[in-house]
Amino acid sequence: MPNDTASGYVLEMLGISKSFPGVQALNDVTLKVRPGTVHALMGENGAGKSTLMKCLFGIYREDSGDIVLKGAKVKFHSAKDALVSGVSMIHQELLNVPDRSVRENVWLGREPMRSFGPLRFLDHRKMHEDTAALMKSLDMEIDPADRMGGLSISKQQACEIAKAVSYDASVVVMDEPSSSLTETETEHLFRIIRDLRSRGVAVIYISHKMSEIFQIADEVSVMRDGRMVGTYAASELDEDGLIRLMVGRDTTDRFPPVASVPGEVRLEVRGLTAANPRSFRDVSFDLRRGEILGIGGLVGAQRTELVEALFGLREVASGEILVDGGLVRVRSPRDAISHGLGLITEDRRGSGIFPLLSVTVNTSVASLGRYLGKARLLEHRRIESEAAKLNEALRTKTPSMGTQIQNLSGGNQQKVLVSRWLMTLPDILIMDEPTRGIDVGAKYEIYTIMAELARNGKSIIMVSSEMPELLGMSHRIMVLCAGRHTGTLEGKQATQENIMRLATQFV
Ligand SMILES: Nc1ncnc2c1ncn2[C@@H]1O[C@H](COP(=O)(O)OP(=O)(O)OP(=O)(O)O)[C@@H](O)[C@H]1O
Ligand SMILES: [Mg+2]
Incomplete structure (x- = not known):
C-alpha cells in the first residue's frame, strides 16, 4: 500500500x-x-x-x-x-514481448530462481502460481501460460496493469x-x-x-x-x-451545419464480399454527390475492412464497385486513387507516417504527381505553400513545416494525415475514425472541412465509433454488425438507440 x-x-x-x-x-x-x-x-x-x-x-x-x-x-x-x-506507464503501443508467455512478460528481468546445489534454475512453477494469483486478485481471466502476442489488445493491456501492480x-x-x-x-x-x-x-x-x-x-x-x-x-x-x-x-456549436443536399449517385457498391470468410459479406450501398455517409457499428463490425477493400487494400471475393455508373476494378490503392478515392486510415502509427520526414513531405507525398513542372521537376514552392495552407486550416501545431513529423504530438500527426488526403483532391474521401486522438477544438476544424467538401460536391464516407459525431455529421448512417449491413438510418430514424439496435443485431 x-x-x-x-x-x-x-x-x-x-x-x-x-x-x-x-x-x-x-x-x-x-x-x-x-x-x-x-x-x-x-x-x-x-x-x-x-x-x-x-x-x-x-x-x-x-x-x-x-x-x-x-x-x-x-x-x-x-x-x-x-x-x-x-511508477509505471501503460503505453498505447504495448511494449511487451509477444512471443513469450504472459507469466514471462510479467516477471521479465526479475524471474524467480530456485537453487539445486550450486545450480540455479528459473522457478517456472512459482512464476506460474504468482501470476495466477495476481490475475485472480485483479479479477482478470488470463491464463499465465498464454502467449502474449495471441491475446487481444485489451488483455495485453490488462497484463501490463497486472505487471504494474506486481511492482x-x-x-x-x-x-x-x-x-x-x-x-x-x-x-x-x-x-x-x-x-x-x-x-x-x-x-x-x-x-x-x-x-x-x-x-x-x-x-x-x-x-x-x-x-x-x-x-x-x-x-x-x-x-x-x-x-x-x-x-x-x-x-459554441460542436458541429458545423451540414447544409448540402446530396445529388446524383457517385459510388455504388453491390454485394461486396471479402475474400476472408470471417470479414464482411454481401454489403450494398450507394453514396451521392455532396453526401456524408456515416458508417456505425461496434469494434469488430468489419467497418475498417470494408473501407480498406474499397480502397484496394483487401481482397474481395465477389461483388461490384461502380464509380459514376461505370464498373471499376480496385485492386490496389493506386487504382482507387485513379478513380478519385482517398482514404484516411484509423491507425496513424501503423500506416502512413514517415517519421523522419518533414511535415511538408508527409502532407504532399500522395499528390506529388500534380506538381510536376517543366522538365518534370517538382515545383517545391507550390508544394510547400499548398501544404502549409492545409495545415494552417487544420491548426496543426508544429514549429515549422520542415520539422520531422515524429516530433509532433500524436494528435497533430493525425492532422497532417488528414491534410495529406485533402491535398490529393479526392472526389470520394473515406475517413476511418477521422477524429480519434484529436482534441475538441481541432475536431470542429475537421468537421468544418468535411462540411465544406460536401458543399463543394465531394462525397465522404466516415467510419466512426463516436455517436455524437455520426449523428451530428452524417446525412445517412449505415450500420454494420459482424460484417453484415444491418440497416441504414436517416432523418428522424437516426437515433442513438436505433444505431445500437442495428449494431448489436447478431451479438
Ligand atoms: N522530441 C520532440 N522534439 C520536438 N518537439 C517535440 C518533441 N516532443 C514533443 N514536442 C512538441 O512538444 C509539444 C507538446 O507535445 P505533446 O506530445 O506533449 O502533446 P500532447 O499534449 O501529448 O498532445 P496529443 O493530445 O496530441 O497527444 C508539441 O508542440 C510537440 O510538437
Ligand atoms: Mg500525447
Missing part, C-alpha cells in the same frame, strides 16, 4: 520546464496527484501531456523543475527505473489507453482502474474522450500551450466548462 505523505500527495511534479528546438513544450508546469485517485490530464493536441509524462519517466530530461515521489525527490533514468520505484505501483500512468478498445473492454478497464484506486494507487489518465473523464476521474488537471491551467475536482466541472478550460475560449 503506498504511503500517504505529509503533503497529501503521492506524486508532485514541481515547476517542470522543457523546450525543444523551436518549441517550449512545458513551461513551469506543476502537477500534484493524491493517492487513491484517478487524475485526468487534459488538453488540446500539443498541449504537453505526453511530454510531461515522458519527463516523469526519464525519457526526456526536463530543463528545470523537481519530481517528488512520496515526499522524496527522485530522478528516473528510464521507464524500468521508475517501475522499480512503483507494488503507487502511480500508474495511462496515455490514451482506451483508443483501441471496444465498449465492453473499456468498461473492464474502468473496473480495473477503480480497483487500483481502492488499493490506494493513483492513476493518471490521459484521454480525449470527454465522457470517459466524467465517468472515471476524481480530479482533472488541464494543460494549455505547455502551461498548467489548473486542477479541479471532476464534480465541479461539466463538459462545456472543461472544454472552455482546454481551448481557452468559448466554443
